[in-house]
Amino acid sequence: MKPRHRKLAIIVSGVSALGIAAALVLNAFESNMVFFFSPSQVAANEAPRGKSFRIGGLVEEGSIKRQSDGVTVNFVVTDTAKVIPVVYTGILPDLFKEGKGVVAQGKLSADGVFRADEVLAKHDENYMPPEAAGALEQARIQKTVMTQ
Amino acid sequence: MIPELGNFALILALLLAITQGTLPIIGAARGIPSWIALARPVVQGQFVFLAIAFGCLAYSFVNNDFSVMNVARNSNSELPIQYRIAASWGSHEGSLLLWVFMLSAWSVAVSVFSRHLPDEMVARVLGVMGLVSVGFILFLLVTSNPFDRLLPAAFEGSDLNPLLQDPGMVIHPPMLYMGYVGFSVAFAFAIAALLSGEMDAAWARWSRPWTTVAWVFLTIGIMLGSWWAYYELGWGGWWFWDPVENASFLPWLVGTALVHSLAVTEKRGSFKSWTVLLAICAFSLSLLGTFLVRSGVLTSVHAFATDPARGVFILAFLVIVIGSSLLLFAWRAPKVGLGGKFDLVSRESMLLANNLLLMVAAGSVLLGTLYPLIMDSLDLGKISVGPPYFEAVFVPLMTPAIFLMGLGPLARWKQASLPELMLRLRWAFGVSVVTALLMPFIMGEWKPLVSFGLLLAFWVIATIFVSIRQRLNNSGQGGLFTKLARQSRSYYSMHLAHFGIAVFIIGVTLVNGYETEKDVRMEIGSTVEMGGYTFRFNGASPVSGPNYQAMRGDIEVLRNGEKIRVMQPEKRTYNASGMAMTEPAIDTGFLRDLYVALGEPLEDGAWVVRVYHKPFVDWIWFGCLLMAFGGILAVTDRRYRLKVHTKHVETATVADDKRVASNPRLSTGGKKA
Numbered sequence: 012m013k014p015r016h017r018k019l020a021i022i023v024s025g026v027s028a029l030g031i032a033a034a035l036v037l038n039a040f041e042s043n044m045v046f047f048f049s050p051s052q053v054a055a056n057e058a059p060r061g062k063s064f065r066i067g068g069l070v071e072e073g074s075i076k077r078q079s080d081g082v083t084v085n086f087v088v089t090d091t092a093k094v095i096p097v098v099y100t101g102i103l104p105d106l107f108k109e110g111k112g113v114v115a116q117g118k119l120s121a122d123g124v125f126r127a128d129e130v131l132a133k134h135d136e137n138y139m140p141p142e143a144a145g146a147l148e149q150a151r152i153q154k155t156v157m158t159q
Numbered sequence: 160m161i162p163e164l165g166n167f168a169l170i171l172a173l174l175l176a177i178t179q180g181t182l183p184i185i186g187a188a189r190g191i192p193s194w195i196a197l198a199r200p201v202v203q204g205q206f207v208f209l210a211i212a213f214g215c216l217a218y219s220f221v222n223n224d225f226s227v228m229n230v231a232r233n234s235n236s237e238l239p240i241q242y243r244i245a246a247s248w249g250s251h252e253g254s255l256l257l258w259v260f261m262l263s264a265w266s267v268a269v270s271v272f273s274r275h276l277p278d279e280m281v282a283r284v285l286g287v288m289g290l291v292s293v294g295f296i297l298f299l300l301v302t303s304n305p306f307d308r309l310l311p312a313a314f315e316g317s318d319l320n321p322l323l324q325d326p327g328m329v330i331h332p333p334m335l336y337m338g339y340v341g342f343s344v345a346f347a348f349a350i351a352a353l354l355s356g357e358m359d360a361a362w363a364r365w366s367r368p369w370t371t372v373a374w375v376f377l378t379i380g381i382m383l384g385s386w387w388a389y390y391e392l393g394w395g396g397w398w399f400w401d402p403v404e405n406a407s408f409l410p411w412l413v414g415t416a417l418v419h420s421l422a423v424t425e426k427r428g429s430f431k432s433w434t435v436l437l438a439i440c441a442f443s444l445s446l447l448g449t450f451l452v453r454s455g456v457l458t459s460v461h462a463f464a465t466d467p468a469r470g471v472f473i474l475a476f477l478v479i480v481i482g483s484s485l486l487l488f489a490w491r492a493p494k495v496g497l498g499g500k501f502d503l504v505s506r507e508s509m510l511l512a513n514n515l516l517l518m519v520a521a522g523s524v525l526l527g528t529l530y531p532l533i534m535d536s537l538d539l540g541k542i543s544v545g546p547p548y549f550e551a552v553f554v555p556l557m558t559p560a561i562f563l564m565g566l567g568p569l570a571r572w573k574q575a576s577l578p579e580l581m582l583r584l585r586w587a588f589g590v591s592v593v594t595a596l597l598m599p600f601i602m603g604e605w606k607p608l609v610s611f612g613l614l615l616a617f618w619v620i621a622t623i624f625v626s627i628r629q630r631l632n633n634s635g636q637g638g639l640f641t642k643l644a645r646q647s648r649s650y651y652s653m654h655l656a657h658f659g660i661a662v663f664i665i666g667v668t669l670v671n672g673y674e675t676e677k678d679v680r681m682e683i684g685s686t687v688e689m690g691g692y693t694f695r696f697n698g699a700s701p702v703s704g705p706n707y708q709a710m711r712g713d714i715e716v717l718r719n720g721e722k723i724r725v726m727q728p729e730k731r732t733y734n735a736s737g738m739a740m741t742e743p744a745i746d747t748g749f750l751r752d753l754y755v756a757l758g759e760p761l762e763d764g765a766w767v768v769r770v771y772h773k774p775f776v777d778w779i780w781f782g783c784l785l786m787a788f789g790g791i792l793a794v795t796d797r798r799y800r801l802k803v804h805t806k807h808v809e810t811a812t813v814a815d816d817k818r819v820a821s822n823p824r825l826s827t828g829g830k831k832a
Binding site for chain 1: 393502503508512515516519522523526527530540541542543544545547548551552555556678679680738739740741756758759761765767769
């Protein structure tokens with residue numbers, strides 16, 4: 012190979028490798044983005060069916076019920092305007108409490124129950140997950156608009 | 160009084176940092192020897208004052224001075240002494256003070272171990288580090304003063320986050336910061352090279368050990384963080400692709416690329432501009448990581464502040480540092496030059512390919528970490544990017560990188576022959592394929608992904624053996640041990656670090672492939688079977704710790720009907736904050752970990768219990784340790800030690816090195832004296 016060809020070969024292989032890598036990354040990115048919806052948005056049918064997404068808000072007071080196997084838990088997430096019933100199997104985080112902020116990831120089933128495969132409550136007592144705080148804020152604004 | 164003293168020391172340190180960041184650089188440019196000579200004493204003075212400032216903060220924490228806001232917020236009189244000391248870097252303010260204190264410690268180290276460098280170079284390097292220091296001290300004084308008073312004083316502090324009350328957390332942040340800050344030395348060397356326009360093999364050799372040491376600290380820091388997450392968070396995971404973790408992983412990826420690129424610059428004089436760019440990137444990402452974690456952008460356990468003034472300062476600081484260094488790069492890089500040429504198939508080209516893969520990997524992690532933040536701040540909706548994305552991207556990107564990692568050390572510099580390489584490596588390839596196919600059967604079940612992961616690991620190990628064997632065959636007369644002793648430490652260090660990667664891959668592959676986990680309801684006396692072990696729950700009883708109350712579970716582990724140990728996981732509630740914490744019990748073994756954690760209490764003394772069986776999980780951290788040891792071995796190589804003892808033959812050694820560099824076999828194995 013002449014030096015010029017060699018150089019060209021290096022550049023072409025480098026660029027094509029980068030191109031493949033970029034395509035790979037963007038494709039994976041596209042298919043693994045998880046969107047967030049507030050209970051009001053879910054109630055308005057804005058959330059996708061059959062695709063995983065996140066919901067957030069407060070765990071409604073008095074809503075936590077444990078099924079007889081001990082590990083399956085039902086609770087209700089509210090943004091003070093609308094509610095979503097959630098079912099989750101497994102150990103809940105230490106800071107999961109009634110009246111506190113929560114974010115759950117999972118799918119909405121046909122009967123309107125949100126089947127969570129992950130429940131997140133963060134590491135700090137006073138901390139509110141930003142998505143949950145946002146959902147509450149949104150609902151508050153909606154309410155004020157409606158009452159006016 | 161003591162906090163005011165600390166504050167005053169911090170202000171004096173700022174003045175010295177300003178001096179350090181200006182006069183020596185101007186002196187080096189204008190050729191004013193007295194200004195150049197200022198660099199070292201000023202650096203040492205700044206270190207003294209920052210040490211005083213940090214000492215004052217630690218003193219306030221140890222003595223429970225709750226009239227200091229930082230202490231009142233992050234400590235408590237019930238807190239054990241070691242955590243009170245650790246609390247001084249547990250908060251946003253304290254951790255930044257630690258950062259800048261470490262920066263000054265690194266600067267002092269540079270000023271002491273650089274006697275053999277040209278004075279202008281040292282002046283520029285220390286000057287750049289001084290400028291970074293100015294930014295950080297200003298940030299502390301203006302927006303995050305750790306010595307701010309709280310009037311009237313609090314009667315009692317609100318406690319350190321219980322998650323941080325752990326030995327792992329005492330050393331994790333300093334290690335991580337040592338790594339972050341250490342890259343500032345590589346950065347300063349790079350900027351100094353751009354300023355002077357001179358960059359040769361000697362430059363690479365000076366900055367290489369500093370970069371390696373920083374990389375070692377960062378590796379250990381990340382390892383400790385991962386290990387802490389595993390045993391403290393109670394989830395049994397070791398990596399979550401959490402933004403906070405990514406923030407530390409990004410500089411590691413780029414730093415790894417930098418370590419390798421520097422090797423090429425030293426040995427072959429190639430990759431010059433690329434090395435400079437990587438040094439700038441590594442440090443920029445360290446800054447980004449520090450601020451991302453500490454500024455409250457990512458609200459999590461690591462983030463303590465939500466103050467817009469800080470955000471603006473941080474953004475401005477990042478823009479100035481990254482923008483000006485990239486501008487300087489664009490302007491001066493042509494002067495530094497690209498360096499030597501090499502063939503399409505050569506060790507250089509393989510290292511370059513690996514560098515690119517590491518950078519693409521870093522880019523994809525950066526995308527996944529920042530994109531949700533950008534979307535959110537622009538009000539375009541809330542999204543999250545979880546582990547599936549990172550895994551989908553990382554495995555395909557790292558696969559060719561690890562393949563090349565086996566190939567590279569055997570390829571010749573400048574021009575290698577592919578057929579010859581294939582011939583030399585045919586049995587290594589065969590052995591790794593066969594082992595990888597058979598190994599999963601020993602584990603009980605054949606899984607394609609496990610086999611694939613093991614193939615990568617065994618490939619690395621097999622190529623290391625081939626490399627060492629061929630090296631010994633080519634290293635003259637003598638018995639096996641004479642030959643082994645003849646190889647340089649830097650040669651072994653490379654293989655040790657690569658072996659660490661292989662061990663790490665084995666750990667990750669096997670734990671992902673064969674772990675079992677169950678969340679079960681356990682009544683008193685009931686049992687669970689897992690991985691050949693029986694777990695019997697004997698109930699939980701209350702205990703009290705120094706600053707918490709807990710329920711302690713009692714779980715017997717039986718193997719073949721024999722009791723092998725008792726595990727005591729705890730569910731704690733901390734007195735001051737009222738925060739609940741899960742403290743799992745772990746039985747660590749060479750081939751597996753047993754992991755139990757208490758969930759929630761049910762009726763009649765029953766509990767929800769989480770039981771894990773994790774094969775080979777400790778290999779993950781052991782692999783990281785091996786990598787770090789590899790780095791330590793590399794910096795103790797003969798040629799660095801020689802430099803310190805033989806300053807006076809500086810010119811001779813440099814000339815000698817050029818000769819050595821043209822002969823790859825001598826360059827690591829040969830004697831230079």
